[in-house]
């Protein structure tokens with residue numbers, strides 16, 4: 356055989372293999388009534404397009420197949436829903452077999468997490484969480500602690516160049532840890548933070564339990580967290596000293612018929628630390644960025660906070676009424692969530708039977724990505740959607756409209772919403788009244804699948 360013929364056959368073979376691989380997934384997952392779409396290569400599917408092109412990939416697919424389409428990403432077949440009405444329907448109808456469908460790694464590392472349980476079990480765990488993190492607890496005893504924490508966390512930044520992403524992450528973590536276990540030394544907080552970072556990274560990685568992988572480290576970190584918390588629980592049981600924190604509240608829940616056992620207490624603590632961690636820190640970082648880029652909004656937020664300070668004696672704490680008067684700050688936070696798309700969407704899966712959606716049949720056990728990003732940028736809901744305009748949220752009905760899914764919707768709507776907004780508001784209160792800041796050069800931001808500055812977001816801070 357001549358050289359030319361060899362090359363020809365090799366190319367033909369490569370081409371046929373390519374087509375066969377491309378068809379493999381299509382054939383493997385073909386079902387009657389499925390939404391249209393493509394499935395990519397075996398195992399990897401279209402993961403790289405999905406992650407690297409994100410929003411552009413979604414839009415292209417929508418123009419080809421409509422607002423409900425099929426793909427294969429992150430290790431399994433996936434239905435993507437981009438229609439606001441349908442997204443709302445999915446979130447409001449968990450009872451029809453549309454339950455949370457977060458990745459395997461989250462399930463194994465986070466344990467019996469609220470997002471993993473359904474029906475009566477969900478009601479019980481969510482109820483216990485709400486009593487710890489919901490608006491009543493926030494107002495009654497979390498708020499003053501939070502204020503004290505922010506005040507000391509934000510002192511002494513004058514003249515420094517800081518990575519606001521790192522600071523916001525620390526803030527979001529420490530403020531919750533302080534709520535859960537008061538009076539532990541700073542060394543406890545720091546070592547716990549380092550372990551928890553591995554838990555977080557483990558939950559967003561593929562579940563390959565091989566030494567060296569983030570998943571493996573995440574599982575090990577979870578074991579460490581369990582050991583630390585078990586020791587803390589034992590220490591508290593052996594002592595007569597009481598504490599004004601969530602761990603004591605969880606342990607004291609004696610009279611209730613829904614008393615949690617130790618493993619459930621530990622799961623609740625991990626959920627509290629995990630749930631608001633990334634959303635709060637990313638929103639804080641992006642609010643700082645947007646305020647820097649929009650001087651009018653910065654001026655308006657400063658005026659709001661200086662007006663609050665004017666009525667206070669030096670050192671006087673912020674009151675709940677002061678917080679409720681931070682209406683422009685709330686608008687900045689909601690606009691930041693919308694404009695930055697801090698939450699691009701939430702995951703669901705069908706349970707034990709096929710589910711009808713919009714005339715299509717979603718097979719049992721398949722995942723659905725309820726993609727809410729497009730709703731955040733819908734010009735019918737938000738005029739000039741690509742403009743950062745916090746003033747739009749001063750129109751009260753915008754926050755409560757049916758398609759605002761910044762905090763989810765239905766039975767899973769975020770129980771930490773008020774707490775998250777409150778943390779960021781208090782952070783901004785001290786930040787904008789104490790400091791000015793300039794962005795350092797060279798910052799880079801990624802927007803999908805999560806908002807993230809790979810090398811940090813550096814700012815130079817000076818006294819205001």
Ligand code: HEM
Nearest residue numbers: 469470488630631634635701761762763767769770771775
């Ligand atoms: C800016 C801040 C926050 C945003 C944007 C946010 C967003 C969300 C969203 C979109 C969901 C729905 C998830 C789904 O339907 O699958 C959710 C659920 C949840 N969030 Fe938040 N969240 C924030 C802060 C917090 C905080 C501070 C906490 C706790 C201290 C928290 C605890 C939870 C929990 C436990 C759930 C699960 C509820 C359930 O499954 O019943 N969140 N959050």
